[in-house]
Amino acid sequence: MIHNTIRTRRAVFPPQYNDEKVTKEEIQQILEAANWAPTHRRTEPWRFKVMQGDVQLRFGEFLAERYKTTASNFSEFKYKKYQNNPKNAAAIIAICMQRDPSEAIPEWEEIAATAMAVQNMWLTAHEMNIGAYWSSPQVIDSMSEFFEMNEGERCLGFFYLGKYDETLPDGVRKTTISEKTVWL
Structure with a gap:
């Protein structure tokens, strides 16, 4: 049932991933779910660039170095996180x-x-027991220096995927929906 999938979906971060591969077919299924998102006037604005293998290492180095040269308050911990x-x-x-x-x-x-579209991806990945995490790093505006982008295209973040072994924690919300709802 979709309600259970929504309630049990969690961010699963890269350090939690095991070494098991996510196949091209699994990624394709996740992307196909994205393509069914609602879209006003059917503009279907989502675009995706999939990175696997050596390009991931180059991507990590790019993120880390870009962070190093642009951070106003440099952190070695954050640098290593971008890299790893x-x-x-x-x-x-x-x-x-x-x-x-x-x-x-x-x-x-x-x-x-x-x-x-990303929510559809996340729910689909969760149902497939694939962990996911949407990252929007400070250096996101520099992505046209790493991969080609069309005119009018903008990078909104990175969707990390990986298989994981641990049990995910129960979800919590700070307040109930009734505290966030006004009935008129």
Whole structure:
């Protein structure tokens, strides 16, 4: 039941991943779920760039070095995290949004549609027992220096994927939905 999948989905971070591979077929299934997200005027703004293998190592080095040269408050811990997280993942999917060239709808709606596509990916990955985590690092605006992007395309983050062994914790919310709802 979808309600159970929604309630039990958790962020599973790269240090929690084991060495088991995520196959191209599994990634394709996750991406296919993304393609069924709601989208205003059917702009389907989501775009994805899948990284596996050696490109992940280059990506980690790029993130770490970009962070080192742009951070106003450098942290060696954060530097190593940028460097190592890509190595620990079975795959990384760059989450991009292609702006409608006619700008017929507000940009926030295309960002929201892309986020809904990622939610579909996350729920599908969870049902497949694949851990996932959406990262939006400080250096995200530099991604056109790492991979080619079309005019009007924007990188919104990175979706890390990996298999894991541990039991995920129960979810908690700070407040109930009734505290966040006004009935008119």
